Amino acid sequence: MDEEYDVIVLGTGLTECVLSGLLSVEGKKVLHMDRNDYYGGDSASLNLTQLYRKFRPDLSPPAELGRDRDYAVDLIPKFIIASGELTKILVHTDVTRYLEFKQIAGSFVYRDGKISKVPSNEVEALKSPLMGLFEKRRAKKFFEFLQGWKDEDPATHQGLDLDKDTMQTVYNKFGLEPGTQDFIGHAMALYLTDDYKTKPARPTYERIVLYTSSMARYGKSPYIYPLYGLGELPQSFARLSAIYGGTYMLDKAIDEIVTDADGKFIGVRSGNETVKAKQVVGDPSYFGAGKQTDGKVRVVEEGKVVRAICILKHPIPGTEDSDSAQVIIPQNQVGRKNDIYIACVSSTHNVCAKEVYIAIVSTIVETDKPELEINPGLQLLGTIHDKFVSISSLYTPTAPGTDDNIFITRSYDATSHFETVVEDVHDVWQRVVGKDLVLKKREDIEAQA
Amino acid sequence: MSKQFQFKLVLLGESAVGKSSLVLRFVKDQFDDYRESTIGAAFLTQTVTLEDGTSVKFEIWDTAGQERYKSLAPMYYRNANCAVVVYDITQSASLEKARSWIRELQRQADPSIIIALCGNKSDLAARRQVSEEEARKYAEEEGLMWGETSAKSGEGVTEIFTEIAKKLPKNAPAAGRGGPGRTGAGARSGVDLNKQANAQGEQNEQCNC
Ligand SMILES: Cc1cc2nc3c(=O)[nH]c(=O)nc-3n(C[C@H](O)[C@H](O)[C@H](O)COP(=O)(O)OP(=O)(O)OC[C@H]3O[C@@H](n4cnc5c(N)ncnc54)[C@H](O)[C@@H]3O)c2cc1C
Ligand SMILES: Nc1nc2c(ncn2[C@@H]2O[C@H](COP(=O)(O)OP(=O)(O)OP(=O)(O)O)[C@@H](O)[C@H]2O)c(=O)[nH]1
Ligand SMILES: [Mg+2]
Numbered sequence: 001m002d003e004e005y006d007v008i009v010l011g012t013g014l015t016e017c018v019l020s021g022l023l024s025v026e027g028k029k030v031l032h033m034d035r036n037d038y039y040g041g042d043s044a045s046l047n048l049t050q051l052y053r054k055f056r057p058d059l060s061p062p063a064e065l066g067r068d069r070d071y072a073v074d075l076i077p078k079f080i081i082a083s084g085e086l087t088k089i090l091v092h093t094d095v096t097r098y099l100e101f102k103q104i105a106g107s108f109v110y111r112d113g114k115i116s117k118v119p120s121n122e123v124e125a126l127k128s129p130l131m132g133l134f135e136k137r138r139a140k141k142f143f144e145f146l147q148g149w150k151d152e153d154p155a156t157h158q159g160l161d162l163d164k165d166t167m168q169t170v171y172n173k174f175g176l177e178p179g180t181q182d183f184i185g186h187a188m189a190l191y192l193t194d195d196y197k198t199k200p201a202r203p204t205y206e207r208i209v210l211y212t213s214s215m216a217r218y219g220k221s222p223y224i225y226p227l228y229g230l231g232e233l234p235q236s237f238a239r240l241s242a243i244y245g246g247t248y249m250l251d252k253a254i255d256e257i258v259t260d261a262d263g264k265f266i267g268v269r270s271g272n273e274t275v276k277a278k279q280v281v282g283d284p285s286y287f288g289a290g291k292q293t294d295g296k297v298r299v300v301e302e303g304k305v306v307r308a309i310c311i312l313k314h315p316i317p318g319t320e321d322s323d324s325a326q327v328i329i330p331q332n333q334v335g336r337k338n339d340i341y342i343a344c345v346s347s348t349h350n351v352c353a354k355e356v357y358i359a360i361v362s363t364i365v366e367t368d369k370p371e372l373e374i375n376p377g378l379q380l381l382g383t384i385h386d387k388f389v390s391i392s393s394l395y396t397p398t399a400p401g402t403d404d405n406i407f408i409t410r411s412y413d414a415t416s417h418f419e420t421v422v423e424d425v426h427d428v429w430q431r432v433v434g435k436d437l438v439l440k441k442r443e444d445i446e447a448q449a
Numbered sequence: 450m451s452k453q454f455q456f457k458l459v460l461l462g463e464s465a466v467g468k469s470s471l472v473l474r475f476v477k478d479q480f481d482d483y484r485e486s487t488i489g490a491a492f493l494t495q496t497v498t499l500e501d502g503t504s505v506k507f508e509i510w511d512t513a514g515q516e517r518y519k520s521l522a523p524m525y526y527r528n529a530n531c532a533v534v535v536y537d538i539t540q541s542a543s544l545e546k547a548r549s550w551i552r553e554l555q556r557q558a559d560p561s562i563i564i565a566l567c568g569n570k571s572d573l574a575a576r577r578q579v580s581e582e583e584a585r586k587y588a589e590e591e592g593l594m595w596g597e598t599s600a601k602s603g604e605g606v607t608e609i610f611t612e613i614a615k616k617l618p619k620n621a622p623a624a625g626r627g628g629p630g631r632t633g634a635g636a637r638s639g640v641d642l643n644k645q646a647n648a649q650g651e652q653n654e655q656c657n658c
Contacts (some may be wrong), residue, residue, distance in 0.1 A: 228524070
């Protein structure tokens with residue numbers, strides 16, 4: 001361990017692994033460490049033994065759940081948006097060769113006490129109980145407006161300005177009912193709160209376009225999911241990093257972030273060895289997780305998320321027996337500020353034994369009784385065979401790292417997809433490397449070499 | 450049309466025993482005396498045609514050094530149909546390492562995985578520390594295939610891969626047994642991200658390094 005590295009990366013969560021992979025491809029000498037003996041950090045997928053070790057250290061998994069190795073239970077519930085930024089990174093780095101993806105079978109939304117499918121094509125839209133006949137016509141006009149929008153052609157603007165007018169103004173222009181607004185803002189634009197309505201319409205416009213283009217890509221839902229669980233994603237980027245010379249050490253205690261008199265990063269101490277590097281990138285758990293370390297608060301808590309991993313022996317009722325689904329409970333529907341999400345996958349995705357379904361119910365914590373807050377979600381699941389509840393803090397770094405060469409990533413938020421993870425990757429990259437991340441296709445990189 | 454099968458083959462063994470060199474010899478019939486520890490290329494395919502006309506395509510995974518500090522990802526050996534565990538005949542410690550990989554495979558891998566123990570660097574027989582008898586006896590006891598190779602001269606390399614190809618079960622449909630083919634677009638049962646992204650569609654099937 002007396003070598004010196006360009007970058008030490010701490011934690012093998014998806015954000016860190018994508019960064020590690022991209023940094024190695026860029027030619028940096030990377031040492032990647034994790035305190036756990038498995039890949040994935042907070043974005044790991046665990047087998048039953050690991051799941052029990054984490055949540056119920058005194059018990060061993062019941063035999064009736066089946067073979068340990070058949071399980072890969074995600075710790076964070078997220079899906080990949082088919083046309084989103086993570087897909088771009090997967091394709092550009094060519095790590096798709098290590099992975100296999102399946103569609104998520106359907107996206108559903110809760111309305112007036114029951115769940116309905118988010119229409120995935122015009123035929124479904126016409127049949128959908130989510131809107132009345134007249135509202136369907138108004139919604140059609142609204143979607144045609146979005147589809148037809150061209151920045152350079154004022155004739156397509158219908159008097160609206162996406163950069164100045166709020167989303168509420170746009171809804172009002174088309175006379176959309178509040179229920180429809182809920183549906184569009186939460187089930188399509190995937191906003192967790194209603195704050196977007198009072199802001200300029202463009203980001204919402206972009207999110208709806210992303211949703212519809214993702215939906216169009218494979219047909220059933222806008223989401224795809226890797227076989228064997230989300231934990232495959234960090235592993236595949238770690239392999240990319242290793243192929244480009246990255247060194248991997250799991251199961252390594254990280255005892256100290258060593259800095260000089262000016263607080264600048266020197267190295268990482270594990271036991272009585274210190275490895276030196278120019279820069280360090282890591283997840284918040286390696287930097288105090290909200291507490292002071294070495295006299296500094298490096299990350300602060302921004303909020304909390306409650307997540308309940310539920311083991312079911314049946315598909316979620318009302319989802320047409322889908323092998324996988326997302327169910328969104330818009331905040332308005334249950335008198336909350338933040339939406340409740342349910343993400344469900346099953347043996348179709350090689351994440352659990354046959355006839356088992358894993359549903360994760362999650363939301364941003366608003367009260368001091370977080371477990372009660374997810375009840376509207378739990379109630380939709382039918383009989384819950386077993387349940388593992390966790391409350392995680394969302395940490396964000398207090399400093400950009402450009403002064404002390406300590407670059408800290410953000411916790412995995414409550415959104416249902418990876419778009420904010422990719423934003424964080426771009427953001428950290430910009431600070432670490434000093435320029436914007438430009439994705440190159442791997443063939444091109446090698447053609448240059 | 451004769452039958453085509455695809456199998457995932459993983460390489461295991463201590464650093465510098467010649468894992469990557471073996472693959473390079475097998476796939477490109479090349480050798481490099483000053484080969485650096487594996488960087489850059491770690492995913493190759495090669496097809497072996499058997500006497501009966503059956504062709505067996507190997508999707509070959511090299512460790513990329515992640516085994517060095519016991520940090521190999523489960524993804525690496527997921528769905529592996531066969532494993533080549535390599536030692537260096539001039540380093541008896543490398544056989545010990547090979548034994549521990551084999552124990553790990555026997556514990557964790559699918560019971561039907563085919564394991565070949567491979568004594569590499571047979572061109573350096575003058576410096577031999579591991580006798581043929583010792584290795585063969587161990588392999589027989591454990592029910593493994595065994596052979597000596599020289600990635601440098603090429604001796605025994607095609608033979609060991611061909612022997613594996615013969616032994617692999619060929620009772621499943623073309624894409625290989627159970628395990629998803631993760632190379633060519635055609636082998637996938639799920640969605641193919643590349644297909645939609647590049648207009649050209651067709652993926653380079655030969656050498657993906
Ligand atoms: C050397 C080694 C080290 C490992 N170390 C770890 C580790 O550190 N941590 C860890 O979590 N895992 C480890 N594993 C386990 C590895 O991750 C498992 O092999 C993997 O999780 C199982 O893959 P799977 O669930 O995709 O297999 P499956 O999909 O269940 O099976 C793989 C193949 O076997 C076939 N198959 C499945 N079940 C049967 C059956 N009952 N009879 C016949 N064929 C069957 C399938 O058709 C498929 O082709 C290790 C494996 C190996 C080989
Ligand atoms: N004489 C001789 N040298 C060999 C042979 N095979 C490999 N080597 C040399 O051994 C060294 C290591 O070979 P690699 O193929 O890089 O070994 P590896 O097992 O892939 O090593 P890692 O990637 O570090 O795990 C190189 O210098 C090769 O040239 C062989 O059959 N004979
Ligand atoms: Mg190698």
